[in-house]
Amino acid sequence: MSSKFPKKERLKREILIRRLFEEGKSITSYPLKLIYLPVHSPAEVKIQCGVAVSSRNFKSAVKRNRIKRLLRENYRLNKEKNFNNIEGSFAFLFLYLGKEMPRYEDVERHMKVILKQFLIKISNEDPVK
């Protein structure tokens, strides 16, 4: 898995997103929250990832864009190290829960925490399956 983040790896289907909110499990490291769900997706795409910011917390479209770009950038840079050897495929949705503009370093720190916790959880759950 490379550090690219093309269209194929993005979460787009409305049905999938609805299922995520209904059935997905979550990991929180405030102000970030990850909702994930194991899915059956095309073989070459292991993880489909989306990003969302509430327009209630940020009225300005510029600020929402900025936060979504920060989240995407950090996911892009960190996914390579973490998911190279992952098994199964997942749908991801990152939410930003905070009400103030984050700094790059904060997003990076919380992103790493969340991804590490996710890997631990997955490795614990896998034997059960």
Add this chain to the structure above:
RNA sequence: UUAUCAGGUCACCUUAUCGCGCUCAUAUUUUAAUAUGGGUGAGGAAAGUCCGGACACCAUAGUGCGGCAUAGCGGGUAACGCCCGUCUCUUCCCUGUUUAGGGAAGAAGGACAAGUGCAACAGAAAGCAGGUACAGGUAAUGCUGUAGUGAAAUCAGGUAAACUCUAUGCGGUGAAACGCCAUGUAUAUCAGCGUUUGAGGGCGGCACGCUCAAGUUGAAGGGUAGGCGGUAAGAACUUUUGGGUAACCACAAGUCCAGAUAAAUGAUAAGGGGGUCUCUUUGAGGCUUUACAGAAUCCGGCUUAUGACCUGCUUUUAGA
């Protein structure tokens, strides 16, 4: 000198690394992807959705009533409630000080000679009328004049950011319009033909009018989710010349300039430039690189938000 005022310009730049949308070329493999390389990629307001259009469908967008908008005059424009010019009025300033002349700003500047309404204080009375003092006049009477109140007293009075009237314009819904493909349930769809009753549905509120509507023949469609088109070469932009006081127009030459759809245009580092502060001779160092804000069918305006710089003016206002 600064702020204010008027007009204009820009919206940090370059390189490297990683990355994203669209597109072109080549190669691989195979009909859709991958790789490499090139090109291109947010705004002056993209915003508010307040006006005007283009375009599409609903009847070739109809008739009457109602409703809404606009309102000196002339011009510009595809069109406008926008823009330009000009007249009049109001306010302020200067010259003059009787009239007037100049400058700036503003104006919801058609009609009260159709009807209805409204008008503080003063006043008898601001109109279904009514009357004080003095004088005149008459058969008689506010019948007439003067005084008095008031901005205004039978004057064609004032008022239409009062109803109203006049003139002109306006059908509705908005790209989730609309056209095509495809998925797939079972008659709710479409097309042709036909028809008694016109119940009921649709076409902006109402009326008229139009249209659909039981049957039959044929076709493959609707909800829902998806794809393609619509969709970016245009009332386009830049420059020259000419016309016009101006808004703007004409001719010629050149340019191609975002097309996403859970929504691309980003991140990091270095250098340069800008701003600001401190030390202060040149210069050095620190901080900051910022405001408002993100295309979603496309244009023309208006309004609102907002950083920096440049030019002009000292007539007026405020501070030194």
